[in-house]
Amino acid sequence: MRIAFVNPNATASMTEKIAEAARAAASAGTTILAFTNTDGPPSIQGEADGEAARPGLLAILERERSAADAFVVACFDDTALLEARGRSGAPVLGIGEAAFLVAAEGGRLFSVVTTLSVSVPIIAANIAAYGLGKACLKVRASEVPVLALEEEGGSARETVAAEIARAIAEDRPDAIVLGCAGMADLAGAFSARFGLPVIDGVVSAVRLLEAGYRPGSLANRSIP
Numbered sequence: 001m002r003i004a005f006v007n008p009n010a011t012a013s014m015t016e017k018i019a020e021a022a023r024a025a026a027s028a029g030t031t032i033l034a035f036t037n038t039d040g041p042p043s044i045q046g047e048a049d050g051e052a053a054r055p056g057l058l059a060i061l062e063r064e065r066s067a068a069d070a071f072v073v074a075c076f077d078d079t080a081l082l083e084a085r086g087r088s089g090a091p092v093l094g095i096g097e098a099a100f101l102v103a104a105e106g107g108r109l110f111s112v113v114t115t116l117s118v119s120v121p122i123i124a125a126n127i128a129a130y131g132l133g134k135a136c137l138k139v140r141a142s143e144v145p146v147l148a149l150e151e152e153g154g155s156a157r158e159t160v161a162a163e164i165a166r167a168i169a170e171d172r173p174d175a176i177v178l179g180c181a182g183m184a185d186l187a188g189a190f191s192a193r194f195g196l197p198v199i200d201g202v203v204s205a206v207r208l209l210e211a212g213y214r215p216g217s218l219a220n221r222s223i224p
Helices: 012-025 047-063 081-087 095-103 117-129 146-150 156-171 187-194 201-210 218-222
Strands: 002-007 031-036 070-073 092-094 110-114 136-141 175-179
Touching: 002 012, 002 047, 002 201, 012 031, 012 146, 012 201, 047 081, 047 117, 070 081, 070 095, 070 201, 081 092, 092 095, 092 201, 095 117, 095 175, 095 201, 110 117, 110 156, 117 136, 136 156, 146 156, 156 175, 156 187, 175 187
Parallel strands: 002 031, 002 070, 070 092, 110 136, 110 175
Antiparallel strands: none
16 A cells, blocks of 8 residues: 655655655555655644645646555645545545544544644634534643744654643543644654653554545544
């Protein structure tokens, strides 16, 4: 199986992080491809950035439509996801959608920890649109800019960790969802640190697609 991750922003280091996390999660029979939207903004923080990223994202999907068996929009806002499904000849999944589906498995309740407050309304609206509003306890902002997650030795990770700790204490979730593709390398360490599932959308997308998930298919009702 070939799964292509498309980073809607122009930050190549984030694309590399996404690809590394996806390859670590993939089974032996899965090939991971990764594309960067070089025409997009450096990061996607709110509706305006998402709109700016849209043309380049859709152009990649049209250009590479035969390159993979499935595509993943690797922005937690699920940028232009419905349009992307219309432009690609293959299934297209968003990492936000994937993370929510995995987090809600078995009736679990979850809280989301994202970057900035400007992203909270978009994420909350997506959760409601996916029919998972009852599973989500709260969408929280750590107030960490997306690109701060790319800085080595910075305080961003500990700021995110502090918000996770608050979510656990105040929301009492069964799982935490990391609300940014730039957090793809944090889930394992945070799961061990906090003693509950900390879920990343990149790994979740690989898992679902390998399990046969196809967006919009009635067959998905049995997954998970």
